[in-house]
Structure formats: C-alpha cells, structure tokens
Amino acid sequence: MVDQVKLMIAEEQKFQGKALSLSHTKTAITTMKEKFTEQQLQMFEQSCFGHLLRIEDLKWTSPIVHGLLLRKADPKTVSQLNGIKFIVGNKVIQFTAQQFCIVTRLRFGNLPFILIPTNENCSLKRKYFANDKTVNLLELEKAFLKCDDEDDVLKLGFIYFAVFVLLGSEKHVHIDMRYLKLAEDLEEFGKYPWGAITSE
Template sequence: MACKAKLMIPEDENCFGHLLLIEDLKWNSQIVHGLLLRKADPKTVTQVNGIKFIVGNKLIQFTAQQFCLITGLRFGKLPFIPKATNENCSLKRKYFSSNKPATLSDLHTAFIECTDDEDALKLGMVYFANFVLLGTEKHVLIDMRYLKLAEDLEEFDKYPWGAVSYAMTNASLLRAICAEYQRVKVPQKRKMPKQRGKRAQTRMRSGRPREYIIRGFGFALQVNTYPAIKYLM
C-alpha cells in the first residue's frame, strides 16, 4: 500500500505508527459475518455499553474500551476544528484550491503525486485516517477539517482518533444485516466470489442477493472475536 510505504516512521513519533507496523493482518469476512448473524436482539439485550453477540452459550461484547485496547488509539472529547480554506490552510491551497468539491479520490491522487516530503506526510496522515480508520470510500467528499488539523502534526497526534473510528465502526455494525436479513437463519451455501474491500455477500432463500459494507476499523471486531472463533464453527 502506497500510504504505508510513505509513512514508515518510528511508532513513538506518530499516532498511527504502531498500526503501520502490523504485518499480515487479513480481513476475514466469514468470521465477521458469522458473528453479525449472532448479534443480540437490542429489544432483549441492551447495546448501551457496546454491541453484544450471543455465540453458543457465551455473550461477547464489543465496547469502546475493547476497541481502545486493541487499536491503541486515543479516546476523548472531540475538539473544535475550523474548516480548511485556501486562506487558512496551505494543504487546501496547494492541492485542493478548486471550487469543485474534492473527494477522497482527489486526496488519493494528491498524496500519491506529492513530491514534498512534509506535505506527503501530512496528506498521508489524513489518507490513513479516512481510508483505514474510517473505512471511507473514494467517492466521499473530504472532510476539510482534517486537512486543517494535519497542518499541525502535534495536534493531529493528540486528536482522539479512537473515538472517531469507534463511533463509525459501532454505527456500521449496528446497521449491518438488516431486520429482513436477520430473519433468515441459514443462508444458502455457494462459492463466494473474490471481492475487494470489506464487503460480504450471500444469497437468501428467496434468491435475492444481500450486501452490506463494514465501515470504520472492522479489524478491531475481528481481533476481539478470536477467542470465540471455535464457537462460530
């Protein structure tokens, strides 16, 4: 990944450094999908302190505290960040000065083509936050506040990225597998095609395909599930 190649710096000098040092962590959609099929009914089990799953006779919780321990990301109150403009943000002025709304695809292009080492690092931090921690797709508009935040890397490192990423992940997991999907207890077995990204697809007894996307940092849920994998089999 180009982002990882440009951000190979000591972990103690960057809030994302420890995540960049992780090797061979592969997304396993079967594990996550199997867990989501066992999501506890919010009508009978409260989800206030995180999402709960019933696997066998075990209750598995996925809380903000567990997310924090797994990811090592900072939590806390979100500070106010002014929106980046051509006047107050050099990154905006240099790479996204057009009046046309900029998407994350434009961020990808700017980061890959950037020849200034300092700007590349700043753009790379925003790139990592959006594509890895938030799981955002390329067609989504850039949150210009993050460009402004990246102007000061010390403040960027202090930002509670764990809280932002967990909120996105938690909301995505709560939405994943709609009520109609959950009514189907056993999906039909069929060969799963290879797909890019964190997508999972299966076919219901009605023959209609159902698809959902996990946003945020779903790897944290996957890691949290490892001790209970044997109960998913």
C-alpha cells in the same frame, strides 16, 4: 440472562452473506512506504498510527465477521447496553468503544472543534484543493502521490492513512475536510481521538 436477550436476526432468518471491508489497508500502506522517505517513515512509525503499519498483512475473514454479525443481540432486549453485544454459545459478550481503543491503541474522547478549512486559513487546502469545496478519497490519493513538498507529503500521508485505512470507504466518497486543517499541526493530529471516530 441469555434467556431474556434476543438476536437482532432470528435463527430462522439467517442468511448467507459476505461482510465487506472498505478499508484499503494493504494498498494504502504499500503506497505510503513507497512514497515516504526513510526519515518520513520513521516519523510516521513514532506517531499515533505507527504501530498500525503492521496490519498490512492482516487477513480479512468475511465468513467469521458475517457469522458474528448474525449473533448480534437486539439492543431492545439488552440491559445496560454499552457497546455492541453478541450471543455466542450460551453467553452474552460485549465489545465496547473503550475496548476497541485499548486493542487499537487509538485515543478515545470528545471530538475537539476544528475550523472548516479555507484557502485563507489552511495551506493544504490552498495548495492542493484550492478550487474544491469537497474532496473525495481518489482526489486525496492523487494529491498525496503528486506532492513533492517534504512537509506536505507527511501531512497528506497522515490524512491518507486515516481515511484509507482507519475509516475505509469507497474512493468516490468525500473526506471530512477538517482533516486538512487538523493535519497542519501533526502534534494535534496525533492527539485527535481517532478511536472514537473509528469505533462508531
């Protein structure tokens, strides 16, 4: 019942704001298309992320996102909380992680164990980040742009897309180093439950 569900932010406490998107979608996809060969681009298009190349021209509408976030239901007043719920009009609507994965066509499930990469067990770590315990988005981007090894360009490109487009963050933020190890096997990289990560 809508009457029992309360807003997280009461109507009288609404405020003007601008919801930010930290995804570098347009820039990242343009960079990848310029860096990849035709064959590499075709391989990427056939991957778990391929269909997402079409979001390059997707417009971010911060007023709509901000308005919807102001309608978020207080979880303490919601029974059977599954995902995120909003009060829109006179109805409670919800958006679940499973629905997110259906819309994005990304896998959903338990996160598998991935070894922490070292110079001994991960060639990407050894070749491009041998002296680094952590790597931020800017350093990853530099390595991707400078890379001239055909196989490594593709592997770094997958990580680049994941962190720049799907996960989105400021360029000084560190990436999860385990993605370097995961990208060594692109088949396993494609099976990774990216939907579970991005819907959090």
